[in-house]
Amino acid sequence: MSPAELIISALIIAVAVVAQASTGSGFGIVASPLLLMLSPHLVPGPLLLVSCVVMAFVTWQNRKGLRHLDLKSALGGCLPGALAGLWVLPLLNGKWTGVIVGGLVVASVLAGLARFQIPQNRISLIAAGVVGGVLGTVASTSGPPIVVVYRASDPDRYRANLSLFFLVSSQVSLLVLIAFGAFGTADLLASCWLLPGVVLGALASGPVVRRLSAAAIRPAALGLCLIAGVSLVVKGALA
Known part of the structure; x- marks a missing residue:
């Protein structure tokens, strides 16, 4: 990677870390489309390893919210989903990976903006875990299905449970x-080249989380995801 690409990739990771620390989601859904456009070699493996570091950090930040473990059912679907993703991965070239990931990002963002709600129960959480496992292995972004399904009123509980799910799902996909x-x-x-962005994002996330409410940050994160997703779909379609 050129020096310019290294700087851009670090900034992408930093923005994704801030989004994750602020809302409990957004790391993979922000970083994966943008890194795919920058260099397909950064996804899925390198981003999955970095994701493990980021999710451990955010889970620790919000550890008091883990008094309630809400996503045990979803975690049960990670392994079969990750194995299925390994079967899907060779069937996709860079073009179709971009189109599929971008399309899922756009769909999840539009669902969030439209306040579309799938009933949150054991079956829907398991299904979200399976699909998330597939996406984690294919494109390092297990977030869209679980973000659409999971809801919790307490911000710490929401951020902690989502980040713990992403930590386990990223580990499972990486091990597979x-x-x-x-x-x-x-x-x-390649993962090592991305780590400076993690440090930068961790340092920036503290002031951002303290000064801005999750309600103010999430629309901005969704807007960034929407732009990235649309760009990825267009780039893949024109490739």
């Missing part, structure tokens, strides 16, 4: 990639 030889030394090195 490693086990089947789809994550190597080059991916590990």
